Amino acid sequence: xxxxxxQRQRLVVVGNGMAGMRTVENLLRLAPHRYDITxxxxxxxxxxxxxxxxxxxxxxxxxxxxxxxxxxWYAENDIRLISGDPVVSLDRATQTVTSAAGITLPYDRLLIxxxxxxxxxxxPGLGLPGTxxxxxxxxxxxxxxxxxxxxxxxxxxxxxxGLEAAWGLKRQGMSVALVHLMPTLLERQLDATxxxxxxxxxxxxxxxxxxxxxxxxILGTERAEGLRLADGREIPADLVVVAIGIRxxxxxxxxxxxxxxxxxxxxxxxRTEDPHIHAVGECVEHRGQVFGLVAPIWEQAKxxxxxxxxxxxxxxxxxxxxxxxxxxxxxxxxxGALAAADEADEEITFQxxxxxxxxxxxxxxGKMAGVVMYGDVADGxxxxxxxxxxxxxxxxxxxxxxxxxxxxxxxxxxxxxPAAAVAALPDTAEICGCxxxxxxxxxxxxxxxxxxxxxxxxxxxxxxxxxxxCSGQVEALLAHTLGSDYAEPTGEKAMCKCTxxxxxxxxxxxxxxxxxxxxxxxxxxxxxRPEGCASCRPALNYYLLCAWPGEYQDDARSRFVNERMxxxxxxxxTYSVVPRMWGGLTSAKELRAIAEVAERYDIPTVKVTGxxxxxxxxxxxxxxxxVWRDLNAAGMVSGHAYGKxxxxxxxxxxxxxxxxxxQDSTAMGVALEKMxxxxxxPHKVKLAVSGCPRNCAEATIKDFGVIxxxxxxxxxxxxxxxxxxxxxELLCKVATPEDVLEYCGAFLQLYREEARYLExxxxxxxRVGIAHARARVVEDPEGRRALYARFLHAQSxxxxxxxxxxxxxxxxxxxxTLVPAE
Amino acid sequence: MDGSIMRTAGWTEVCRLDDIPRQGARVVATPKHGQxxxxxTLDDTAFALEDRCPHKGGPLSQGIVxxxxxxxxxxxxxxxxxxxxxxxxxxxxxxxIPVRVEDGIVLLASGAQP
Ligand code: SRM
Ligand SMILES: Cc1cc2nc3c(=O)[nH]c(=O)nc-3n(C[C@H](O)[C@H](O)[C@H](O)COP(=O)(O)OP(=O)(O)OC[C@H]3O[C@@H](n4cnc5c(N)ncnc54)[C@H](O)[C@@H]3O)c2cc1C
Ligand code: SF4
Ligand code: FES
Numbered sequence: 034x035x036x037x038x039x040q041r042q043r044l045v046v047v048g049n050g051m052a053g054m055r056t057v058e059n060l061l062r063l064a065p066h067r068y069d070i071t072x073x074x075x076x077x078x079x080x081x082x083x084x085x086x087x088x089x090x091x092x093x094x095x096x097x098x099x100x101x102x103x104x105x106w107y108a109e110n111d112i113r114l115i116s117g118d119p120v121v122s123l124d125r126a127t128q129t130v131t132s133a134a135g136i137t138l139p140y141d142r143l144l145i146x147x148x149x150x151x152x153x154x155x156x157p158g159l160g161l162p163g164t165x166x167x168x169x170x171x172x173x174x175x176x177x178x179x180x181x182x183x184x185x186x187x188x189x190x191x192x193x194x195g196l197e198a199a200w201g202l203k204r205q206g207m208s209v210a211l212v213h214l215m216p217t218l219l220e221r222q223l224d225a226t227x228x229x230x231x232x233x234x235x236x237x238x239x240x241x242x243x244x245x246x247x248x249x250x251i252l253g254t255e256r257a258e259g260l261r262l263a264d265g266r267e268i269p270a271d272l273v274v275v276a277i278g279i280r281x282x283x284x285x286x287x288x289x290x291x292x293x294x295x296x297x298x299x300x301x302x303x304r305t306e307d308p309h310i311h312a313v314g315e316c317v318e319h320r321g322q323v324f325g326l327v328a329p330i331w332e333q334a335k336x337x338x339x340x341x342x343x344x345x346x347x348x349x350x351x352x353x354x355x356x357x358x359x360x361x362x363x364x365x366x367x368x369g370a371l372a373a374a375d376e377a378d379e380e381i382t383f384q385x386x387x388x389x390x391x392x393x394x395x396x397x398x399g400k401m402a403g404v405v406m407y408g409d410v411a412d413g414x415x416x417x418x419x420x421x422x423x424x425x426x427x428x429x430x431x432x433x434x435x436x437x438x439x440x441x442x443x444x445x446x447x448x449x450x451p452a453a454a455v456a457a458l459p460d461t462a463e464i465c466g467c468x469x470x471x472x473x474x475x476x477x478x479x480x481x482x483x484x485x486x487x488x489x490x491x492x493x494x495x496x497x498x499x500x501x502x503c504s505g506q507v508e509a510l511l512a513h514t515l516g517s518d519y520a521e522p523t524g525e526k527a528m529c530k531c532t533x534x535x536x537x538x539x540x541x542x543x544x545x546x547x548x549x550x551x552x553x554x555x556x557x558x559x560x561x562r563p564e565g566c567a568s569c570r571p572a573l574n575y576y577l578l579c580a581w582p583g584e585y586q587d588d589a590r591s592r593f594v595n596e597r598m599x600x601x602x603x604x605x606x607t608y609s610v611v612p613r614m615w616g617g618l619t620s621a622k623e624l625r626a627i628a629e630v631a632e633r634y635d636i637p638t639v640k641v642t643g644x645x646x647x648x649x650x651x652x653x654x655x656x657x658x659x660v661w662r663d664l665n666a667a668g669m670v671s672g673h674a675y676g677k678x679x680x681x682x683x684x685x686x687x688x689x690x691x692x693x694x695x696q697d698s699t700a701m702g703v704a705l706e707k708m709x710x711x712x713x714x715p716h717k718v719k720l721a722v723s724g725c726p727r728n729c730a731e732a733t734i735k736d737f738g739v740i741x742x743x744x745x746x747x748x749x750x751x752x753x754x755x756x757x758x759x760x761x762e763l764l765c766k767v768a769t770p771e772d773v774l775e776y777c778g779a780f781l782q783l784y785r786e787e788a789r790y791l792e793x794x795x796x797x798x799x800r801v802g803i804a805h806a807r808a809r810v811v812e813d814p815e816g817r818r819a820l821y822a823r824f825l826h827a828q829s830x831x832x833x834x835x836x837x838x839x840x841x842x843x844x845x846x847x848x849x850t851l852v853p854a855e
Numbered sequence: 856m857d858g859s860i861m862r863t864a865g866w867t868e869v870c871r872l873d874d875i876p877r878q879g880a881r882v883v884a885t886p887k888h889g890q891x892x893x894x895x896t897l898d899d900t901a902f903a904l905e906d907r908c909p910h911k912g913g914p915l916s917q918g919i920v921x922x923x924x925x926x927x928x929x930x931x932x933x934x935x936x937x938x939x940x941x942x943x944x945x946x947x948x949x950x951x952i953p954v955r956v957e958d959g960i961v962l963l964a965s966g967a968q969p
Contacts (some may be wrong), residue, residue: 562922565921567918567921590879590919592919593928598917602917846876846881851870853867853868853883
């Protein structure tokens with residue numbers, strides 16, 4: 034080792050991105066000891082999967098999950114990583130580079146892989162706070178932060194990046210407008226028909242389009258407040274995302290006197306005019322072409338690594354390219370020509386309006402020259418393979434447009450089912466276009482390394498590791514190779530037997546696809562039982578109620594009996610009635626009314642509950658509206674002892690009476706109950722306020738507990754009694770009663786928006802961690818106020834006494850019994 | 856419409872189908888069968904079962920209706936509305952009462968049906 038390292042050459046890589054690091058990975062495989070490697074990266078992160086930023090924005094992946102080379106990887110391979118420090122100058126005479134922080138290093142070989150920069154058009158206002166591009170982690174963080182506090186976003190650009198940004202932000206819960214200069218979307222990847230279909234589908238998912246829209250100005254002085262189009266239309270926005278294209282990042286090379294055009298000019302060996310300097314990725318220009326997709330870049334990385342390893346014969350040729358759009362449920366595929374170039378070319382189209390499927394093939398000299406697919410892209414790989422290989426398709430000309438199954442059957446071969454289709458592919462067939470992985474590589478990795486999961490195949494071969502659209506095919510290969518040893522992947526646990534989707538996924542889709550009724554959710558997400566069951570329906574009812582306050586029509590038929598009847602059913606079919614006693618306070622008038630009701634309706638049991646109020650047990654169904662009317666008359670309302678909702682706010686006597694009391698805990702409790710009563714939650718929610726740390730109200734086993742101290746109020750969250758007793762964790766300390774209300778509303782809203790149905794705050798906090806609650810409620814004041822505002826907004830619709838409504842006649846049939854005369 | 860007249864011998868008018876919410880039920884007190892739950896499913900079919908769960912007597916009328924089944928409100932047994940049978944693994948059967956709908960009127964068997 035040491036002997037060899039003495040002769041090592043110095044390789045410096047500028048750009049810690051996908052192209053540069055892929056080249057280094059290949060190089061380590063070909064010639065592990067040839068170079069001492071140093072990598073400069075402008076971003077403060079190790080190399081990550083830029084493609085997957087779309088998935089991060091859409092909430093499908095976390096930042097940790099998209100790291101390609103961890104810092105440990107650099108260390109293991111003896112690579113020096115200098116991150117967060119861009120190279121600012123290159124001196125070819127001395128063969129050195131210098132970074133912004135002043136580090137100067139000599140090189141024997143230099144690899145420039147600086148990628149590209151987002152195009153920034155000269156629009157007045159661009160660069161204000163509240164504007165960003167969509168290129169790196171910092172941009173995604175800006176967008177996610179903006180989605181927390183803002184409501185509206187405008188995305189400029191209807192290409193792949195702009196659409197994925199719009200979709201991700203939609204899934205973050207923002208209302209999204211998209212401005213596009215051209216009349217149809219993705220005009221470089223799709224023809225007008227497919228572009229129009231795409232726009233229609235995204236429009237249905239709630240994205241508002243402004244096509245033929247020329248941005249004139251970003252409005253706002255301190256920060257972006259909206260957009261003005263050239264035709265005078267104005268679109269208000271809290272965030273403006275510009276995604277109109279990219280420009281190769283060539284500054285360093287140009288300043289060093291290397292030949293540049295649109296990109297850094299390289300030869301077939303990815304070498305610049307300086308024999309010591311190579312360049313790969315989006316920063317280069319090869320035979321007049323520049324790049325924006327990874328498939329050709331992986332090819333460049335292969336050739337460049339071979340050259341650096343000493344193989345002078347390695348030659349780069351740009352492969353044919355295909356594109357897909359990474360928007361869940363919107364399937365787009367295109368490759369080659371979008372339309373006939375001249376009369377010799379043939380176009381074949383197919384459209385199934387009902388299914389939203391469109392397909393166009395361009396044929397030239399009996400071969401595939403282009404394919405555009407919308408809606409059903411399963412055969413995209415097949416067409417693309419024939420296009421790449423120049424297959425003579427003339428013999429199946431008549432059935433070609435109908436897809437692989439039909440065309441093969443017509444040609445005499447058995448019609449393959451989808452699984453058999455992937456089995457039938459030759460080993461050289463490319464499965465993962467992003468990473469250039471063929472079938473043979475995948476199947477031999479599965480057998481050699483005994484891989485059993487998609488993740489394992491991904492980690493070993495990189496197949497499906499980038500855009501993920503070939504995941505299905507990789508899984509099919511796993512199933513095919515392993516046979517019965519293959520266990521279906523287990524993702525998020527399914528909500529119930531009616532669906533394979535988990536709670537979180539369903540909640541996201543409700544927002545993303547603007548689904549506003551239970552049947553709409555079931556239809557859009559492919560419920561297997563059209564009416565669901567007693568376990569998914571109440572959950573969906575809650576999710577919709579939480580997502581669309583004031584808009585969603587509560588579905589009583591999807592509520593458990595207690596919530597439908599506004600009373601607790603007992604073992605004998607009678608009900609119990611618990612009126613609210615604000616903060617545990619009552620009065621002679623209320624007690625008298627309760628006593629009278631108990632006598633009048635012959636109520637067998639009157640009991641003080643563990644929640645500081647009084648329970649009337651054994652009330653018959655028919656009596657309920659009458660009991661409620663009489664309690665209402667004395668000023669009492671429903672205590673929601675029956676609901677996945679706010680239950681009680683327990684208090685102690687506090688400073689009003691107690692010799693130890695530091696604050697008025699009773700008044701604080703009443704204020705909290707006045708603010709929170711009537712709210713619906715994933716599970717029941719209980720509050721308590723104690724006047725001093727002796728904690729007589731047991732605040733530290735409540736969902737939200739408050740303990741008064743001399744200097745203010747301690748806020749505790751995530752506790753419960755029950756089978757698994759859990760003490761609260763301290764959220765923070767605040768100074769005033771107004772703060773208590775604001776933090777409480779914000780915390781409850783976070784719980785409402787993020788917890789799964791029937792998950793109480795205790796298991797939820799255990800799952801997401803108290804740090805998450807602190808980050809959202811304590812450390813992000815703007816976010817907290819937004820949560821609080823959403824809570825109050827929802828409350829403006831929720832705070833209606835259900836008893837009063839029923840006493841006045843609502844749902845009368847639910848309480849009465851029919852008595853037919855014989 | 857007068858809900859108390861007899862239409863056909865052996866059948867008693869109970870209510871209009873529209874008096875029962877879709878995916879819901881009403882309770883009828885009958886001299887013959889005691890408390891009966893009449894269900895109306897999403898597809899507007901009517902079913903009638905004795906309003907007692909075969910498990911511990913829970914009021915089936917108060918359960919959540921999905922497809923042609925109801926989930927009992929007390930311990931979540933799932934009862935088939937057509938047969939009255941509990942879904943496996945539970946075992947038991949709620950008594951069925953013949954019911955039919957004519958011109959939007961729900962008729963319950965009042966004769967000596969099984
Ligand atoms: C009435 C009451 C008992 C009493 O007579 O004191 C009661 C009664 C029931 N509790 Fe409770 N709990 C009552 C206070 C409590 C308390 C004490 C408290 O609130 O300070 C606790 C422990 C604190 C807590 O919730 O963390 C408590 C923890 C539970 C649990 C366990 C919760 C958990 O998260 O593990 C259940 C089971 C459940 O909800 O799944 C439960 C479930 C029930 C149910 C709903 C069981 C059921 O499904 O039928 C009982 C309904 C009786 C009824 O029809 O009224 N009850 N229950 C109390 C009503 C309080 C009120 O005014 O609203
Ligand atoms: C949101 C998004 C989605 C995408 N989706 C797809 C997709 O589905 N399919 C597909 O094929 N492609 C996709 N792409 C494109 C793909 O990510 C790029 O083609 C690829 O990342 C280019 O690799 P690169 O190494 O040339 O550039 P980059 O990955 O950008 O790496 C360049 C790195 O160099 C750094 N750098 C720049 N200047 C300096 C300097 N002076 N000193 C030090 N470091 C410097 C930069 O900070 C950057 O980290 C997507 C891109 C984005 C942004
Ligand atoms: S402790 Fe058990 S028995 Fe008592 S009220 Fe609560 S759930 Fe019912
Ligand atoms: S009484 Fe119906 S499930 Fe127990």
